[in-house]
Amino acid sequence: MTTETITRGETVLDARGVTMRFGGLTAVRGVDLTVNSGEIVGLIGPNGAGKTTFFNCLTGLYIPTEGEVRYKGNVLPAKSFKVTAAGIARTFQNIRLFANMTVLENVLVGRHTRTKEGFWSAVLRGPGFHKAERASRERAMELLEFVGLANKADHLSRNLPYGEQRKLEIARALASEPGLLLLDEPTAGMNPQETRATEELVFAIRDKGIAVLVIEHDMRFIFNLCDRVAVLVQGEKLVEGDSATVQGDDRVVAAYLGEPFEDAPGDEEVAEVEAAEAQAASATDAAPGTDNAGKENDR
Numbered sequence: 001m002t003t004e005t006i007t008r009g010e011t012v013l014d015a016r017g018v019t020m021r022f023g024g025l026t027a028v029r030g031v032d033l034t035v036n037s038g039e040i041v042g043l044i045g046p047n048g049a050g051k052t053t054f055f056n057c058l059t060g061l062y063i064p065t066e067g068e069v070r071y072k073g074n075v076l077p078a079k080s081f082k083v084t085a086a087g088i089a090r091t092f093q094n095i096r097l098f099a100n101m102t103v104l105e106n107v108l109v110g111r112h113t114r115t116k117e118g119f120w121s122a123v124l125r126g127p128g129f130h131k132a133e134r135a136s137r138e139r140a141m142e143l144l145e146f147v148g149l150a151n152k153a154d155h156l157s158r159n160l161p162y163g164e165q166r167k168l169e170i171a172r173a174l175a176s177e178p179g180l181l182l183l184d185e186p187t188a189g190m191n192p193q194e195t196r197a198t199e200e201l202v203f204a205i206r207d208k209g210i211a212v213l214v215i216e217h218d219m220r221f222i223f224n225l226c227d228r229v230a231v232l233v234q235g236e237k238l239v240e241g242d243s244a245t246v247q248g249d250d251r252v253v254a255a256y257l258g259e260p261f262e263d264a265p266g267d268e269e270v271a272e273v274e275a276a277e278a279q280a281a282s283a284t285d286a287a288p289g290t291d292n293a294g295k296e297n298d299r
C-alpha cells in the first residue's frame with residue numbers, strides 16, 4: 001500500500017516556536033514542526049540535540065518555556081494522560097513497561113484512556129474491569145497479532161527479548177487509539193532483521209491512518225521510511241525536507257561530525273558571549289580598578 005491511498009493534508013500536529021529551557025541550558029529553541037495525516041515524519045540529530053526533550057514537550061511531560069503545540073487544531077492540555085486521551089501516543093527511548101505484568105496486561109493498561117473503567121481498575125482488576133475485559137482483550141489481542149506478539153500474550157514482559165519489548169511498547173501505545181504516534185528510537189538495540197520488520201510495522205501503522213513522528217539514529221531506517229525529515233542540532237531545527245534534501249545538505253553531515261559550519265545553531269550564543277567578553281575586557285583596560293573589578297565573582 002502506498003501513501004497515495006491515504007488522505008493527506010489535515011494538520012495533525014502543529015508545534016510552533018517550541019522552546020524548552022532547563023536553568024541556563026536551552027535544550028530546544030524555537031522549533032516549528034507540523035505532521036499531516038498520512039505522513040511519517042523523521043526527527044534526527046546528534047546525541048543531546050533535544051529530540052527527546054521536544055517529544056516531552058509534545059506529550060505534556062514538559063510544559064514548553066515558550067511556544068504552542070496543537071493537535072488537530074486544539075491546544076494540547078498540559079498533562080500527559082490528557083494528551084494521550086486527546087489522541088497522541090508515544091513510546092520511550094528507555095523502555096517503560098510493567099515488567100511483572102504479562103504482555104497482554106501491558107496492552108490492556110494502554111487501553112485505560114479508552115475504557116470507562118480507567119487506569120486503577122485495569123491495574124487492580126476490580127469488578128468493573130472484568131465486565132469490560134472481554135472486549136478489551138479482543139482488541140488487545142488484535143494489536144498483539146498486528147505487532148507479531150500474539151503467541152507471547154501470556155509471557156511476563158520482562159522475559160521478552162529487547163526487540164520484542166520495543167514492539168510491545170508500540171502495541172501498548174496503539175491501544176490508546178491514537179491519531180498520532182511518537183516513536184523515540186524504536187529500533188535501538190535491534191538486529192537488522194528486527195529493524196527491517198519495524199520499518200514494515202511503521203508503514204502498516206501509517207496505513208491504518210495514524211500519523212507517525214519518529215526519532216531514530218539509524219539513517220537507513222529514517223530515509224527508507226520518512227516522507228519528511230527534520231534535523232535538530234543544539235536544540236534548533238537546522239534543515240527540514242525529503243530524504244534527498246536532507247542527505248544533500250552539507251551542514252547535516254558537518255553537524256553529525258561535530259565540524260563547525262557557517263551559521264551553526266549556538267553560534268549566536270558564542271558570538272554574544274565573545275562580544276560581551278571583549279566589551280568587558282576593553283572596559284577593564286580603560287578603567288582599571290573601577291566597578292568592573294571583581295565582576296567575575298558575581299556570575
Ligand SMILES: Nc1ncnc2c1ncn2[C@@H]1O[C@H](COP(=O)(O)OP(=O)(O)OP(=O)(O)O)[C@@H](O)[C@H]1O
Nearest residue numbers: 022025027045046047048049050051052053054093
Ligand atoms: N530534565 C532535564 N533537566 C536538565 N537538562 C535536561 C533535561 N532533559 C534533557 N536535558 C538536556 O537537554 C539536552 C537535550 O537532551 P535530549 O535528551 O532531548 O537529547 P536527544 O536529542 O534526545 O539525545 P539522544 O540522541 O542522546 O537521545 C541535553 O543537553 C540534556 O542533558
Ligand SMILES: [Mg+2]
Nearest residue numbers: 051052053093
Ligand atoms: Mg533522546
